[in-house]
Amino acid sequence: MELKKIDKPDLGLFLQNLIKDFQVEGVKRKGQSVYGQSFFYGSINAPDELCLDFDCTTMPPKKYFIPPKEELLKFTIAPKPEVAEVIESKPLIIFGVHPYDLKAVNQMDKIFSEGNPDPNYLKRREGILLIGVDPTKVSPRSFWNSMEAASVSSGFDLMLTDIGESYLVEVGTDKGGNLLKKYAKVSSVTKEEEQKRIDVRSKIWNMCKKRALNFPMRELPSLLVNSLNSPLWDEKASKCLSCVTCNMVCPTCYCFDVWDDVELDLTHGQRYRRWDGCLASDFAKVATGENFRETRAARYRHRFLRKGQYLFSKLNDAACVGCGRCAAYCLPDIADPVDVFNRLKEAVK
């Protein structure tokens, strides 16, 4: 493991240098909301726009990997029908990604490269450099510590940890190492500082124990298999608005819809995909009217089964990283996985 140090006053310089050569996207402050201070990912044009002292962004960095609306094809209908693929990628640095969101990116990498590899995702992904950062605050609904998402061993190009007067920087990839060499003023790290990183991390991990699963996360698949007929699904889903917010804000939700758009001249257009969510009432509905998940409870349950059982078998891991966004933004407040999973566990005891 290669570990370097950037003194805090030099971080601005590093950013300044990056901004000159790259498009840099990072965490920004958005003022107060009903949930307190809110944070979002946006373009960083000056070093002081970046905020690394955030608890959780409203939306995950998913939009950079899977744009909400993404062109797949350009086509001409007349005079001669023709199609051309659209596969886009541009160099991008995302600055300030928490480990749980990095874990989600690692899962997306796996999903979009396995089976039928998805060139749109993979090409875009190739252009993205990720600079992770350990959290300094924990959002009230986060439970990443119990989802094995407090830290990641890969998936970042650089990983920053605030140890007080400086940031320690772990180099995750050669690309990350080269960024440091070219753009940052770094110094070597002492044994004490290395120890400090360990201490800082365990302190923040401990702060994320207020909300936690009451059982080992690895038990989720068997718990869910045994909870298919739980009355909890109906109880919770009876308040569901089918608004799909829980899908949209989730860093591991990646379902999509495919749509054609035709320009006004009716001779050409685009096919694109856009975010879709399994909580939408027509998600599994076919043209003949049959809806294979007709009830809110069936759709609500599907999301938890997908996170804790179906995708678990593909990823050997839960497809929930415990960011708590779904819990924070669900209006009737029924989407919290901690609450759902713990109550299911309680019921099978």
Place this chain on the structure above:
Amino acid sequence: MNHSMPDGSPYVPKWAEISRIEKLTESEKLFELRLSNGQPLGHKPGQFVEVSVLGIGEAPISISSPPINDNSFELAVRKVGNVTNAMHNLGVGGKLGIRGPFGTNFPIDEAKGKDILFVAGGIGLVPLRSFIKFVLENRKDYGEVTVLFGARNPSEQLFLSELEQWRGRKDISYLETVDRADENWKGNVGVITTLFPKVQVDPAKTICVVVGPPVMYRFVIMETKAKGIPDKQIFLSLERRMKCGLGKCGHCQINNIYVCQDGPVLRYSDIFALEEAL
């Protein structure tokens, strides 16, 4: 990240030209297509393609013909919405985009030397026809062949001239029924399960293949159970909403399987425990 980048986009369709159109019923048409690159489609009975009408969208459609030599293939399409209506408005020479073939196929090899019981409900005959015709073309490879076909009423029967041939064939038994008869109908009246008492099977050596509307499966399975056909010898083809055909978009998911990849043809013993399947 380690991965192999595919050569091109899996969303780009190939072109196919309509070489023949046959009206099957008021709402269904048969399209004979040829890929513009002159290649065969390379499908197996039971697979499907994603059909594009540019500017309208895509729809998953079963390949209704068996793989045959002259490079053409057939789709039988019921008009129910945007894409299917647009297809019905096309004429001979019209072009469609084709992706695929996708998905699993009927057990053409596993059924060799065995008896086959085909059960088709309504438009379920469309996909099943590829397997039935495949078996008829390779008749000596298979044992006793029984085809059960149920339609809601006589005017909804598809492939009339083929049904007429099947009625006359000595080497298969073909039984049909309609839910509601009209004045010309002389045959059996009732749902498809009413045909089962007329069929003798040797359960140990019978492969049963069932395709029909979602409601039909549960009732047919009750009959096959009564006949003692083991679950692992029963195959179904399931329909789900589909948007990609690639195991990614999530729309076709039933519990932990993706119908576009793990299906549409599924072995009953693999899915009876999946409570969202049937």
